[in-house]
Amino acid sequence: MGDPKQGIHGLAINPKHEFDAIVVGSGISGGWAAKELCEKGLKTLVLERGRNVEHIKDYTTAFMHPWQFPHHLNTSVKDIEENPVQSQSFDEGNKQFYVNDREHPYIQETPYAWVRGYQVGGRSLTWGRQCYRLSDLDFEANMKEGISVDWPIRYRDVAPWYTYVEKFVGISGKPEGLPQLPDGAFLPPMEMTCLEDFFTKKIREQFNDRIITIGRVANLTQAWNGRGPCQYRNLCSRGCPFSGYFSSNAATLPAANATGNMTLLPDSIVMEVIYDEQKQKATGVRVMDVHTKTVTEYFAKIIFLNASTIATAAILLNSVSRSFPNGLGNSSGQVGHNLMDHFLGVGGQGIYEGFNDEYYYGRRPTGIYIPRFRNINDATRQKDYVRGYGYQGNGNRMDWASQIGVGSFGKDFKKDLLTPAPWSMWLGAWGEMLPYFENRVALDKDKKDKWGLPLVKVKFEMKENELAMRKDARESAVEMLTKTGFKDVSGFDYKAPRSTAVHEMGTARMGRDPKTSVLNGYNQMHDVKNVFITDGACMTSSGSQNPSLTYMALTARACDYAVAELKKGNL
């Protein structure tokens, strides 16, 4: 493979295929690695297994009206049959950003929805954009409770990096001064609806252990770094032609590209990391072209794996050498294990009789947030579970779809249908899941995908702690709504089909001891010093906060460390 190949951006690839750095994956953490490494002057190759998605140009559905879609955004039976997993998340407007389940099979030893987007930008195009900092309540939890292993870092290590990435991303939110959910560098918050504002005040009256804040979200309430502002269409997952929210495509990849140091290669599946037994280092990656299946090797001094939690583990497990017969950097035997996610699908809802003459304007792309209030101190200690959950919620007038079952038909029905419906409040918990060794991903020995790569198999289940927490999350939602004057209050708890948040974490955890963890406190592999992993795989515990912001901060921090080490000649 001597031919210089032209990357999407940047220079022709040199004949020796040599770079300073390789970044595997272009999603939310890969985009950050690309930006940071390029800005620090490293010639960086970014490999993405999916197709290229050019910012704005390739957001083909972004301006479409509901009536311009064949099924007005409904999912077809054929889509559900062909994509039993992805169709739980997509609609006609954004399904181009989800993989095809038939083309990308995996084995569910227990039911687990692995929702994926193989394209430049990855799932940063379709993410929920909620941004919350972890705190020492999270970083110290494993140690204090004797669960799993201790995080090798504390909040003070990450805090400046949270600020650093927040200032670039642009996150709207309101400071609340909570120790368990530290404030960030926020853009102005979005407004609450009348009902949310009412609920916030009532909760403050009725409960002294919890507050409600507006969702902290990577949507721009003002123009920011040449992007936005948000136009309040709430169509983010189709890609935003206004650059109103943060994605790799809108923000980090253009910044990386602007340095002239990035070469981006889409349609390139990283099969394995190449390990040199003599040098005891990784020297590069072996890559297969998605279309031609041609295999090429690329080389670099440092490698960042940002393929996403499960895919990163799969690459490590598939990178077998004499030194690492069980997968690269897997002397601990922990690679692939301790798979975590956040549970969801549990909470409550109720109707509010009032605010009949009030409404709102625009479509806010976030809801409200009730930060964790369980097990944060002795007064909030729970008997039957550790850790906690936060609620995301919405207080809106119900939409027309809620009126289908109401009334009969004809003129009166139509009049009611077109009139704003009563207000309702919905609360859903996002809960912490503990790391369990037996929740894991592994490679199947026999079954392969169409590129000849072993299929990933997943075993994942909630246990006692999660189930007890779910029970409480349902009851607490009902209690809050009942005590604040809602009617027809009901709880819900859907365990299937998709009861997790697409927040996979933990398959190459950070830790202090190389015997029990894969990465050190700088996301550097204990065993292979020039490989860094800064996607969700690195997480030692899951917290209850949406994790992307933490991946971004840890990525920027790890890049800073890696480049410093490189300059010192340590890598």
Place this chain on the structure above:
Amino acid sequence: MDRRKAIGRIILIGGGGLATYAGYKLWDWNKTPDLAFLDQHKNLIAALAEAIIPTTDSPGAKEAAVADFIIIMVKDCTEIKSQNRFIDGLKELKSYTLSSFNKTYEQCTDQQKEQVLKYFEDMDKQPKGIVGKAEKKFFGEPFFETLKTLTVKGYCTSEAGATKGLSYLYIPGKFVGCMPMQPGQHAWATN
């Protein structure tokens, strides 16, 4: 056969000993549906949709071309049992109208149309709660429910329905969380 009673009977029999009739119905509702029937009866479907959402000071289902939506939704986005029940429902409604008024549904007066639709609405009323859920899972969605659901969805997501019936904001540009309702304010078409 009154399907409401038939289903009640099936439920009462329970899972252990499905009688011939229940077995027959399940088989019947799992057969390959005659989807061409839908295109052949587009006018009937349009008239039914218009009876559910009639033209008033804003467009009705007909102007919103809801029949086209119903047909494509039944073809592409509906489980096989519900497809069959919808088509069977149309057939029953046709013959019921003919025997009651000696004319087609499309030819009926508004009052007659309402009467026919009411009959089918009552017949298809679902039991509430868990029985209703179980019933839907095993036997698909009843005819009237499919008709009404798709009519409302089709109307509210059509250009005429969203922009002239409801209120549609294409690019709001701002978010105001709490404001007095404007006189004559209709519900927002999208969330």
